[in-house]
Amino acid sequence: MKKNDHAIAYWKENIRYVLILLTIWFLVSYGAGILFKDALNHIRLGGFKLGFWFAQQGSMYVFVVLIFVYVRLMNKLDKKYGYDK
Template sequence: MAFRNEEDKKAYWRENLALLAKLLVVWFIVSFGAGIIFVDILNEIQFFGFKLGFWFAQQGAIYVFVALIFVYMAKMNAMDKRYGVDEE
């Protein structure tokens, strides 16, 4: 389970950091943006009987965070296979 060369190692970490940055931006937008910044706008929309801004602040951000964990896992498994460092 080693990289073929130093260039693959650098490319792997570059892709990993890019993926992390994208997922953190999504997490920030959902948790901070939807739960705090845009809460007044989102509260005009009802979701399961709750104001959408309130729902994002209380539950929606957590659901998105859990979904991001699974997205990261799937993307990293694919990246590991592409670079030949998977565990299988």
């Protein structure tokens, strides 16, 4: 594989990871906090309605977790393509 093809494959995989993680974050923050809040409000978490909890705190927690997932994925991707040196 040429160096340029190597870099293009690396960035395609990187962009795919970013799009997947942003989609998850969108579904959690917008979907659970706004679109599906009425259905989620029937469930309680710590005394609060689940839709309210996602709108106020859940999306932030998910975002922080997704940051760690992204770091782990990128470390594996760097090793796969030899950019970890």
